[in-house]
Amino acid sequence: MTTTxxxxxxxxxxxxxxxxxxxVAEYRILPGEAIAYPVAAGQYIQIVDVAGSQCxxxxxxxxxxxxxxxxxxxxxxxxxxxxxxxxxxxKAFSQSMQPLTxxxxxxxxxxxxxxxxxxxxxxxxxxxxxxxxxxxNFNRVLAPYGIAPRSGWPALNFFYNTSIDCHGAVGFEESxxxxxxxVLLLAHQDLLCASSACPDDIxxxxxxxxxxxxxxxxxxxxxxxxAMGRRVAADFPxxxxxxxxxxxxxxxLTDDLAEYNGFWVPRSFAHQGDxxxxxxxxQRAALMDLSALRKFxxxxxxxxxxxxxxxxxxxxxxxxxxxxxGCLLNPHGxxxxxxxxxxxxxxxxxxxxxCDTDRAWLGQIAREQGWSVKVEVVDRHNLxxxxxxxxxxxxxxxxxxAALGYFRFMETQVQGISVLISRTGYTGELGYELFVxxxxxxxxxxxxxxxxxxxGLMPLGMKAxxxxxxxxxxxxxxxxxxxxISPYQAGIGWAVAMKKPDFxxxxxxxxxxxxxxRVAVGLVLxxxxxxxxxxxxxxxxxxxxxxxxxxxxxxxxxxxxxxMAQVVPEYAEAGMAVEVxxxxxxxxxxxxxxxxxxxFDPTKSRVRV
Amino acid sequence: xxxxxIYHPWDMAGVDGLVAARALFGESVDYLAPFQSMETVLxxxxxxxxxLCDRNFRITYPGPLDQILSELKLQLWVKxxxxxxxxxxxxxxxPAIAAQATTKAPHRLQPLPLHCAAPAQINPIPALLWHHxxxxxxxxxxxxxxxxxxxxxxxxxxxxxxxxxxxxxHT
Numbered sequence: 001m002t003t004t005x006x007x008x009x010x011x012x013x014x015x016x017x018x019x020x021x022x023x024v025a026e027y028r029i030l031p032g033e034a035i036a037y038p039v040a041a042g043q044y045i046q047i048v049d050v051a052g053s054q055c056x057x058x059x060x061x062x063x064x065x066x067x068x069x070x071x072x073x074x075x076x077x078x079x080x081x082x083x084x085x086x087x088x089x090x091k092a093f094s095q096s097m098q099p100l101t102x103x104x105x106x107x108x109x110x111x112x113x114x115x116x117x118x119x120x121x122x123x124x125x126x127x128x129x130x131x132x133x134x135x136x137n138f139n140r141v142l143a144p145y146g147i148a149p150r151s152g153w154p155a156l157n158f159f160y161n162t163s164i165d166c167h168g169a170v171g172f173e174e175s176x177x178x179x180x181x182x183v184l185l186l187a188h189q190d191l192l193c194a195s196s197a198c199p200d201d202i203x204x205x206x207x208x209x210x211x212x213x214x215x216x217x218x219x220x221x222x223x224x225x226x227a228m229g230r231r232v233a234a235d236f237p238x239x240x241x242x243x244x245x246x247x248x249x250x251x252x253l254t255d256d257l258a259e260y261n262g263f264w265v266p267r268s269f270a271h272q273g274d275x276x277x278x279x280x281x282x283q284r285a286a287l288m289d290l291s292a293l294r295k296f297x298x299x300x301x302x303x304x305x306x307x308x309x310x311x312x313x314x315x316x317x318x319x320x321x322x323x324x325x326g327c328l329l330n331p332h333g334x335x336x337x338x339x340x341x342x343x344x345x346x347x348x349x350x351x352x353x354x355c356d357t358d359r360a361w362l363g364q365i366a367r368e369q370g371w372s373v374k375v376e377v378v379d380r381h382n383l384x385x386x387x388x389x390x391x392x393x394x395x396x397x398x399x400x401x402a403a404l405g406y407f408r409f410m411e412t413q414v415q416g417i418s419v420l421i422s423r424t425g426y427t428g429e430l431g432y433e434l435f436v437x438x439x440x441x442x443x444x445x446x447x448x449x450x451x452x453x454x455x456g457l458m459p460l461g462m463k464a465x466x467x468x469x470x471x472x473x474x475x476x477x478x479x480x481x482x483x484x485i486s487p488y489q490a491g492i493g494w495a496v497a498m499k500k501p502d503f504x505x506x507x508x509x510x511x512x513x514x515x516x517x518r519v520a521v522g523l524v525l526x527x528x529x530x531x532x533x534x535x536x537x538x539x540x541x542x543x544x545x546x547x548x549x550x551x552x553x554x555x556x557x558x559x560x561x562x563x564m565a566q567v568v569p570e571y572a573e574a575g576m577a578v579e580v581x582x583x584x585x586x587x588x589x590x591x592x593x594x595x596x597x598x599x600f601d602p603t604k605s606r607v608r609v
Numbered sequence: 610x611x612x613x614x615i616y617h618p619w620d621m622a623g624v625d626g627l628v629a630a631r632a633l634f635g636e637s638v639d640y641l642a643p644f645q646s647m648e649t650v651l652x653x654x655x656x657x658x659x660x661l662c663d664r665n666f667r668i669t670y671p672g673p674l675d676q677i678l679s680e681l682k683l684q685l686w687v688k689x690x691x692x693x694x695x696x697x698x699x700x701x702x703x704p705a706i707a708a709q710a711t712t713k714a715p716h717r718l719q720p721l722p723l724h725c726a727a728p729a730q731i732n733p734i735p736a737l738l739w740h741h742x743x744x745x746x747x748x749x750x751x752x753x754x755x756x757x758x759x760x761x762x763x764x765x766x767x768x769x770x771x772x773x774x775x776x777x778x779h780t
Contacts, residue, residue: 255714268715271717271722272642273645274642275639275645276640528627529624554627559636
């Protein structure tokens with residue numbers, strides 16, 4: 001029986017998030033059922049998991065007579081991702097390689113495109129002959145449109161949590177979606193769509209309990225920002241990808257943006273490319289948006305005490321107007337985050353790091369210790385202007401800031417805009433970071449781009465930035481460290497002030513530093529082939545591993561393939577010969593030589609100039 | 610169709626693709642991103658170098674590039690692709706072609722600056738559009754399957770392109 005389609009009044013549904021825009025049709029798919037529905041080009045389809053943990057398989061048919069169905073294999077091949085995701089690889093394609101839909105928003109982030117919509121065969125083999133299936137439901141609702149039935153429909157299976165393990169086995173588990181999670185799709189042509197509320201109650205796919213799916217169709221002509229949902233902690237709200245204050249200007253210069261730490265960031269710029277951006281950075285100057293960093297104000301009579309306890313550096317040595325790079329630690333000596341503490345006064349600091357959870361962590365410590373200090377998010381977006389000519393450019397806008405010493409900062413005005421300028425960066429070059437209130441970001445971007453234009457300043461994307469930071473031996477979260485890796489393993493043991501009377505993780509780090517399980521080194525590989533994160537490092541000529549690659553790139557400056565690696569201390573001495581296992585680690589080994597973590601300018605002469 | 614002198618570029622790719630390009634053209638190739646190009650001289654002959662990937666290059670060169678590279682004993686292949694040719698058009702037809710073409714982000718055809726290339730579908734012919742100078746004159750070079758040159762030729766003879774006159778890269 002075909003589910004009756006009716007446009008339902010949206011205010012009937014209080015069990016789902018409110019509409020995102022003007023709704024033209026709305027359908028509630030009961031548990032275990034499916035519907036077919038028309039969507040016009042330019043309209044949006046929102047598929048909402050009402051109660052959470054519920055899969056919704058999706059079909060779309062383009063072409064004049066519904067003859068061109070969505071094809072997951074074509075889609076994977078053309079997008080290069082397992083499932084379309086908001087941003088450049090967002091489109092789902094038909095058999096004839098025409099775009100049918102595009103993911104605009106996705107709050108779940110885990111879906112399936114490999115398996116069929118569930119079939120009668122699946123249930124039969126599990127001992128449930130006659131069990132309803134998504135494929136049979138689709139056959140029934142598509143029949144009135146003249147679409148021939150199939151034993152199993154290849155579909156985009158939203159909220160279906162599948163994975164492929166290292167043995168090639170396809171597995172599935174309970175959906176990651178929470179109540180109200182949704183995907184928002186843009187229709188690129190007139191479509192016939194079908195969606196299900198999967199009837200599978202015999203395994204964890206729907207949490208053993210099928211629940212409803214809700215579909216809303218939004219009118220064409222509306223604009224919804226592209227966004228992915230990120231969940232960073234169980235007790236933190238969903239965070240949608242956002243633009244920084246500089247992103248509108250950046251979008252004028254490139255379409256190549258990717259999600260990074262909750263922000264849309266440029267990967268490279270059109271007709272420019274990461275090579276040109278890299279060389280602009282190393283030879284002239286480059287401008288980059290680092291707004292994805294998190295900024296926290298730490299204020300109160302115990303601000304110093306809190307950070308002296310939680311942060312690895314000795315803040316007694318950090319005076320007002322000065323900053324220090326270090327890390328937040330956990331009790332077993334793992335790195336919670338790395339970042340910079342800026343000192344305004346002993347009762348006022350600003351911590352700039354990577355994690356939304358830093359505030360909660362610092363707040364928890366303060367509460368447990370009974371310290372009087374507030375940790376609050378401060379809404380600043382920041383640009384970095386880096387490169388040997390960055391000082392000359394900044395001088396045209398703020399002569400006093402251009403005179404800042406290394407790791408010094410000041411609050412000043414640039415063309416009437418309040419800016420905090422610090423002599424810091426993430427490139428291994430002389431450079432500055434400028435923190436502004438978001439409403440002033442666009443003006444600051446234009447000012448710096450114009451000021452730098454005469455000397456060849458270029459905007460710089462993440463691809464070039466990654467190349468530069470690896471050359472400079474600078475750490476990236478998730479690559480060089482996480483909360484199980486100590487500063488001694490990550491290569492920033494120098495940033496731990498062990499002489500402080502007490503700090504979080506001190507006892508553990510005293511043990512670890514005597515013989516860390518691995519230590520960070522730089523490698524220079526023979527030949528041009530570039531290694532990859534996770535590849536094994538072997539003792540030369542031996543079967544056994546001595547470490548692994550954490551980051552790698554080709555260094556144009558050094559004309560060499562380089563890598564950051566973490567190896568056992570016995571193989572960390574400069575000049576030692578090791579081998580990097582390429583591909584599967586067995587097919588080809590490339591000789592490499594151990595050296596400083598920063599392959600380029602290890603003495604940091606360029607940043608201190 | 611008979612008026613077209615077909616131009617046949619060289620392609621090279623392999624583990625040592627960048628090593629070979631650097632050996633032939635110097636360190637300037639390090640400054641090229643994929644789909645960017647440079648003009649240079651090799652063995653006294655003008656040539657254009659288009660980087661297609663980290664280690665893949667397309668080169669306009671009238672001499673035996675494969676023989677030159679064979680002496681370097683590097684891990685790469687060098688050949689003139691049997692199935693592909695290049696057609697050279699005056700650059701002023703770029704706006705009209707770009708208006709008819711689609712390209713996949715992040716590539717952009719409007720504009721397509723000098724020394725840049727972009728893959729595109731010129732309804733429905735797949736092509737690589739390359740804006741670069743030949744003999745110091747900005748030119749639009751179109752790389753496409755040999756079997757589709759006639760179809761492409763027909764299209765550029767349509768009213769939209771009525772002002773286009775074909776030339777060749779090397780006469």
